[in-house]
Amino acid sequence: xxxxxxxxxxxxxxxxxxxxxxxxxxxxxxxxxxxxxxxxxxxxxxxxxxxxxxxxxxxxxxxxxxxxxxxxxxxxxxxxxxxxxxxxxxxxxxxxxxxxxxxxxxxxxxx
Amino acid sequence: xxxxxxxxxxxxxxxxxxxxxxxxxxxxxxxxxxxxxxxxxxxxxxxxxxxxxxxxxxxxxxxxxxxxxxxxxxxxxxxxxxxxxxxxxxxxxxxxxxxxxxxxxxxxxxxxxxx
Numbered sequence: 001x002x003x004x005x006x007x008x009x010x011x012x013x014x015x016x017x018x019x020x021x022x023x024x025x026x027x028x029x030x031x032x033x034x035x036x037x038x039x040x041x042x043x044x045x046x047x048x049x050x051x052x053x054x055x056x057x058x059x060x061x062x063x064x065x066x067x068x069x070x071x072x073x074x075x076x077x078x079x080x081x082x083x084x085x086x087x088x089x090x091x092x093x094x095x096x097x098x099x100x101x102x103x104x105x106x107x108x109x110x111x
Numbered sequence: 112x113x114x115x116x117x118x119x120x121x122x123x124x125x126x127x128x129x130x131x132x133x134x135x136x137x138x139x140x141x142x143x144x145x146x147x148x149x150x151x152x153x154x155x156x157x158x159x160x161x162x163x164x165x166x167x168x169x170x171x172x173x174x175x176x177x178x179x180x181x182x183x184x185x186x187x188x189x190x191x192x193x194x195x196x197x198x199x200x201x202x203x204x205x206x207x208x209x210x211x212x213x214x215x216x217x218x219x220x221x222x223x224x225x226x
Contacts, residue, residue, distance in 0.1 A: 006153075031212055042202060043154070045214040088153065090215075098167055099144065099215070101154040 006102030
């Protein structure tokens with residue numbers, strides 16, 4: 001069945017260092033969404049990518065969607081302590097009603 | 112406006128008892144999802160509702176789990192004869208439509224502990 005894998009599972013960085021998490025799907029995705037979950041909180045939508053090769057930026061965050069629409073990445077430049085949390089990617093099943101969430105990458109930023 | 116709300120926020124129950132978890136989606140949102148998140152883990156899809164269509168129950172882990180959505184709004188997730196492995200945070204999310212292109216708005220979750 002369709003699976004969405006995410007690596008790494010954990011990442012510890014010093015404040016100011018960069019961070020990247022990768023998302024890989026076993027099947028082509030129509031689109032991909034990214035969510036952030038702060039410790040003790042619930043997932044909050046960050047962005048959606050739809051087009052092959054699409055790149056979107058939100059301040060220090062850069063999101064990419066692969067050419068084959070099977071992988072995606074989130075890169076954070078110069079991390080801050082406010083970036084702490086778990087980042088999930090999510091892609092819909094072919095008929096759109098079931099979302100597959102990646103296992104998440106937990107980011108810890110040391111001040 | 113109001114976001115997705117869930118109740119109760121915490122529920123402690125004894126093994127074997129039934130529990131009901133409630134979700135109030137954002138007004139006007141036709142799609143509603145239930146997920147389960149075990150400690151430190153990802154989100155496990157449970158069930159999906161879209162308007163008056165038959166729900167997608169493909170993620171329900173066993174027949175002890177059921178869910179309904181009344182009037183296309185409020186949803187309840189029922190777990191019968193709870194087991195310790197049911198302990199988790201149960202998250203509800205709603206979105207404007209059924210297409211995978213709509214973002215999901217999550218509620219704060221219900222933390223279920225089965226003793």
